[in-house]
Amino acid sequence: MIALDFGFGALEHEFWRLLFVMTRIGAALVAAPLFGISSVPPQVRVIGAGAVAVLVCAWTGVVVPPALFSLAGLLAVLGEVLVGLALGFVLQLSFAAPILAAEVIGGSMGMNMAVAVDPNSGTQSPALGQYFAVVLTLVFLALGAHLQWFALLVESYSTFPPGHTWLGAERTALIASFALRTFTTAATIALPVCLVLLVVQLVTGVLSRSAPSLNLFSLGLPAGILGGLAALLVSAPLLTDLVVRLSHDAVTQAAEVLQP
Template identity: 75%
Template sequence: MDFGYGALEGEFWRLVFVMTRIGAALVAAPLFGAVSVPAQVRVMVAGAVAVMVCAWTPVQAPANLMSLAGILAVMGEVLVGLTLGFVLQFSFAAPIIAAEVIGGGMGMNMAVAVDPSAGTQSPAIGQYFMVVLTLVFLALGAHLQWFALVVRSYDVFAPGHTWLGPERFALVAGFAAQMFLTAVAIALPVTLVLLVVQIVAGVLSRSAPALNLFSLGMPMGVLGGLAALLISAPVLTDLVTRLSAEALDHARQVLQ
């Protein structure tokens, strides 16, 4: 489309084209794509990053964005952006899975709250894990490193050559295995304590049948789980720190 503004209009369409990949990455990312983040904020962030990308890289928009080649180029930009954001989703899903396991052992899966980052319900313990992970992720500057990887993707996947290939798709799918392993590592300390609590409750119920197992086991599970969470807090910090590093490492592997 030509509105008669010459070179200025060409730079505008170039900026819009660059914003496509960045905006798709922001929508798919767990922090920036949260429901609580207004769409206007994501557009402004994508525009600010796109201005720097236009200044640093020789990325050019297709001659005609409304042609078949232009639409395919835009779809390729969206594919790369969504992939880079979706890789972070795997890492940020690990604490939610661990919270489901811990909440089931404590009997607290009934205590759910609306997750502001996804707009869905999640266990209350999962909210705690997500807050810790978000704070550590931002404190380490991992979000800035992720933006640097998004900018670097223009060197690896130039516009028009954005097909990731079956190898990279298989690599992204393989990150799911690492997600489950990390979830097990987060839930393991608390789960072991809850197992001991359940064994003690079972022994007490067999030695004193007059005791009400339900009135005894539930408080013991909740108190034991909370105590285990307090004791394992340093381990949780180390795990989410490693999780943030792994999230960036997975994004780098996609760009290799």
């Protein structure tokens, strides 16, 4: 099968089949926002990919290329990586919406000075972005969306069997179009707070103009922070609804990629 024979017969065949199946699952876990963060040890990802691969091998009839170390076999492995990265990247697009909204809100509030390391990307992000990301993660897990995503990952072996993993121009354009939903959702999350902050800044500007002795920075920054926090509290139900919709869209977008 792979031009190497260690003399273990059927057991060796199943071992290479398991490793081949783990390629797509491991790529998807690395690209996914929840399982691919830097704080998750690589050993945990390998164990998780192996556990899911055992179920896939038992539930599906995945056939390994006859010569895995040949050019055709390596192309098949690259195709597996491509499908896995695509399914994980779709989740990344959904989880990026709250971070984009936090950038806009934090810039208006003056909260961008308070930054923290984003565990998803390893880069610095506003503190509000961490808050939104935690809320989205909790809702995503509470709704069981991660289980639906794993089910779609298993289903991908029927839509894209080994050796037939080319996504094509239509699916590639579809994945790129998901970015529009990301920006739309980010604008929807940030719009109520930004409108309140705009009113606060207008009032602060009028007061500073009418009373020049008032310091604009000493008055505007605390007012912006208090107004932004009040707007976040008032818009909390809207944020919850949008986060629930984001979780649904994340799974729906992954399902759209798998549609024939």
